Amino acid sequence: MTADPDCIFCKIVARQIPADIVLESDTVIGFRDLTPQAPTHVLVIPRSHYPNAAALAEGEPATAAHLFDAAREIAASEGLENGYRLVFNTGADAHQTVFHVHMHLLGGRAMGWPPG
Secondary structure, three states: OOOOOOOHHHHHHOOOOOOOEEEEOOOEEEEEOOOOOOOEEEEEEEOOOOOOHHHHHHHOHHHHHHHHHHHHHHHHHOOOOOOEEEEEOOOHHHOOOOOOOOEEEEEOOOOOOOOO
């Protein structure tokens, strides 16, 4: 398992920074976003450090699948039976601001289209 000592999400995994954790497993952690964009806005991250979704899929494909399993569990526990959105921002042009792969789980309201 890799980590970056300067990464804010790695510090959350290591419990050096507090977070409102809603799900935790051996491979992933889900916690509430500090600046929510929907009534439910949870970030789901792997415990290991990868800069983006493509790198995670290449390095730990099983962990990438675990992110989706965790999102399903969180959505069920949050009562999002009417739907939810999963988003990965990959790279600065996509507005990725923390370069530790993370999935945004957004729900609790109707979503517009197109999303960008």
